[in-house]
Amino acid sequence: GAGVSQSPSNKVTEKGKDVELRCDPISGHTALYWYRQSLGQGLEFLIYFQGNSAPDKSGLPSDRFSAERTGGSVSTLTIQRTQQEDSAVYLCASSFSHNYGYTFGSGTRLTVV
């Protein structure tokens, strides 16, 4: 597609359930980023992929969070045993390479009830 696609756009889940968020970057973009923005808060960097590898996962807020990227394209962010503090908009962005300007997806709004 022409842009970065994220799905679902909205997700309401019960506390304790697992959720999987998907990001489909622009074709040819090797760099992929996950961020989150909690209500009224700034952007928080979660993880960066160059190709299929994520050099540093320390931005993930807890070990309930994991992310993978296969085939250098689609990435999934998985949150296990969701907690209410996980409620946020999860944003994905991609670029040709690190340090190039990047394009954001429209985000997934996650609400944990």
Add this chain to the structure above:
Amino acid sequence: KNEVEQSPQNLTAQEGEFITINCSYSVGISALHWLQQHPGGGIVSLFMLSSGKKKHGRLIATINIQEKHSSLHITASHPRDSAVYICAVYSETSYDKVIFGPGTSLSVIP
């Protein structure tokens, strides 16, 4: 002290005014990114800078690496420029770490 700071935090301007938003950082960086977040939440990448100055339409971004400071200027501001402007820096030592500023909320009044 935050590693990336922005000023002002909030800004209201009359249409047509020249606007400057500032970003200061305390870490070594490899690049700096200006982002625009619209009221609906969508985020647009404006500029990626590692030195000098870039211009796109009515927007100008400058960076002074020695002073660890960047500015985003908007000339002939328009109500559609109303948004939150976010400065983000790429760490020099850990190139995949991005540190975001708190954002500047701009409102341009007709």
